[in-house]
Amino acid sequence: MQRDDRGLELTTSSASAAEALSRAAASLVSHRLDTMAHVNAALEADPGCVLARVMKGLLVVGVRLPHRYPEAQAELDAAEAASGGANEREKGYLAALSALIRGRTLDAVSHYEMILAANPRDLLAHRLAQFELFWIGESVWMRNIVERGAPTWSADVPGFSAFQAMRAFGCEENGLYADAERYGRDAVERDPTNGWGAHAVAHVMEMQGRHEDGIAWLDGLKDHWAELNNFVHHLWWHRSLFHLLRGEFGTVLEIYDRDIRNPEAPLIKANPGHYGDFQNAVDLLKHLDMYGYDIGDRWEAVADLAEDRIGNHAAPLSSAHVATALAAAGRDAALEAYLTALRGYASMDETNNAARVRSAVLPAAEGAIAHQRGDHEAVLGNLLPARHSLWQIGGSHAQRNLFTQILADSAQRLGREHVVDMLLEEMAQTGFAHPAERLRPPGARMH
Ligand SMILES: [Fe+2]
Known part of the structure; x- marks a missing residue:
């Protein structure tokens, strides 16, 4: 032993x-x-x-x-x-x-x-539990597990920095931003290479609309990420979100090409279909597209990845993003195959994920497809009744927000200002500061 x-x-x-x-x-x-x-x-x-x-x-x-x-x-x-x-x-x-x-x-x-x-x-069990609960949106459960273990942890326990980072993220997804930032900063002070700690604080800044702080925070840490796996691309995704908030779309695209979806990067070459990388890419391209910024032919490569994911229902957020990418690239035949597989899974499968597909992934996918086709009434028809179930897609508030923004964008295009106001109020309840700044910004700088 x-x-x-x-x-x-x-x-x-x-x-x-x-x-x-x-x-x-x-x-x-x-x-x-x-x-x-x-x-x-x-x-x-x-x-x-x-x-x-x-x-x-x-x-x-x-x-x-x-x-x-x-x-x-x-x-x-x-x-x-x-x-x-x-x-x-x-x-x-x-x-x-x-x-x-x-x-x-x-x-x-x-x-x-x-x-x-x-x-x-047991640090490994903490991390694996947080990982699983995060990907199905169970944020309260996620935080409870870490907090239950917290009294037994202290600075002299090996792995304390990693534990603090998990504690930070649990707090962040539950709107406890001051605690999240305190634990996250502590995690990074103890170990500057702690990407999960850097990430938790970036989430706080994202929710609070602190784009200047967010850029400075991640910029100060990026030189410590050389040993990270594909998660490093997600940190750069967060960096891009801050530029997105500032309307700096050209910078977003530069980061996308260099640090998020660079086909020459060794991490991308070694694992081109990584689910996190796929989510980051779809999210940014859809945002830029929705804001009217020219993204060239970048959907094509991402739609290829999406086609490879047809029939893969292991990650609800990724499943929803497949619809967004295929619709954006106009791949109608692939979309039909995708929807057939997704509906079959939702109706016949007995796993926990199938229930999530029924109540959240399918309406999100159908909403994203309708948005791409300019059928904004259908977007409202799919996403308004499902919006309080979308947490089941998993991922973070920041990741799921794309679907709220798609819904708000359609409401804006239809001139339904009361619906837009309602959605903004709900985004504020979720924890987003200044939610109106996230809608199609009329004064955004197109550079
Ligand atoms: Fe994140």
Whole structure:
């Protein structure tokens, strides 16, 4: 028996495997590139290490590509075969992986919660629970888990910076901006490479409309992101949002081409279909399009990625964005195939995600398609009744806001000022300061 760097028991006799697993967890919570390398090192040291096997499976499931789930299942099978002496915590991870492969996200989160009830310092379980809940929009649940563990954490526990970043993000998505900024800044002061901490504070600034602060904050940290995985593109997406708020559309596009969707960037080349990258790209192009800014032929490459995602229902926000991209590129045949697959999934599947597709993804997709086709009555028809369900698409307030803006844009184009006022009031209730500045800005600078 070994222990990880927070003292939690690991069923392995190999000290090297235990060390590699601690490094893998640190890498995962920090969005670094080398997570799988550390997991593989742990397996090399002890091929029967249950948690290493499960972690490998969780990394596969984490990329949200169901055609790769058999790889995760193979790791699960190997872990189960080796799990005779596994402890309760490790069995909890096994159960979580099994649930995720079957699309049972809420079951998986419940397994993480049970792990955390007994082991509140399990950094990996905290991160994985936050990840899953974030992607289905369960922000209250997400914060509760971190706060429940907080009394057992302090600066002398390894990984405290990562924990503070999770605490910051939980607060931010629940509108507790002062706490979120305090924890997020603390996370980054302890570790300037902490991308999740930088991200939480950027979200606070986004919600509060503090574009100048946001640009300065991210600009001051960008040199610390060299080891980050594709999440670094999401940080640049946040940077772009601040320029978007200022009407600096040319700068948004420069950042898009250089730091978000640069086909020559090694991270993009290695993983061109990354779901987060796809979401960032669709969001920015749709915003620019909606504001009337010329984005050239950039939809084409993104629509290619969207076509590859037809039939993939593992990530609700990405599913909704597929509709936006295909409609924008005028790919009607692909859109039909996409909608057929999505409706079939929504009506026949039994997983947690299917319910979310029914109540949120489908109306969002149909709203985005109607908007692109200039059928603004249909946008209102789809999105007004669904707008209070859109949180189920997952992601952050900032990410989901695209659909509110699409709805408000259609209401504006129809001259329905009372609807626009209602939506602005609701955006303010959600936590957005100065929501009117986010609508098609008549005085925006087109450079
Ligand atoms: Fe974000």
